[in-house]
Amino acid sequence: MLKKLFRNRKGTAEVIGTIMFIVILMFFFTNVYLWHDAATKDMNELYVKKMNAGMSISFDSSNNQVIVKATASDVKLSRLWIDTSSIHVYANLPLNLYVAPGDTNALTFTFNNPAPPNSDGSVIVDSPNGNTINVRCAYDQSVRFTIVNTLGITVST
């Protein structure tokens, strides 16, 4: 009975076709599922990084300084926004500008030698001097500072 069945060559192509079709379907769903799973994992890792990237920002109006502290893990800063009632400008911060947690590692922004902003709304940033960075920008009493890190976390004064 079995011998007869195996010797019968009729329908072989259909059987092979069906098996390959199922294999292709399984390949597609496995491929997409595993990729989606990895993508979700990557996003969850980013959320964890964001949760651990606590920052605080304070404005010392008597000394005209803005102090940025990391409150959890190291944070890499991206931009400092200086918003007044008449204009919003930003300082593109140097690459690889990390702030480590702790008061002693706080980053201080000063605002000496102000210059007009560029046409794209950016302002000039001097090279960092230790933990101090000078931003060449003038502002008025209604100023609000916002710091943005490379994970997209924004904290305002």
Added chain:
Amino acid sequence: MIMVVMVGMSVAFSYVVFYADNYKAGIGSSVLESLAIEDVWVKQDYTSVQVSVYNVATQANLGTDVNLNVTAIYIDGSALINIRGSPNPSSLDYNPNYQTINFAEQPVKAGMHITFTCQSTKPLGSGTHDITITTLRGSNIKAQFDVA
């Protein structure tokens, strides 16, 4: 017949690989989109709005770069109009993204900061407002901002 089936299935397999790659690069990547709204500036006429965003989906953060396109920006449920503005930096309605007429025409590449110059159809008075940004892949990014 077996030969025909093998060739047919090879073509089908190639198409499936192509389709899966397209899906992953397209609508599937919506799960990886990550956009931060850095700044919303409502100008003194209460209708001109500058929305600055930052695409956080970079290789350093996610292991892959994910570019995106903004399709619409809503404030308190009303869609903003993306205006052309003026290419002249000394002009009051200067728009650095002068060529952009629709939001989607300006891709927001991974790690890129970009400012959209928009117009609100109704005045945005003092107080807290909700802003929602939608992307081509269907993600919604929500935030709140204050107008003094």
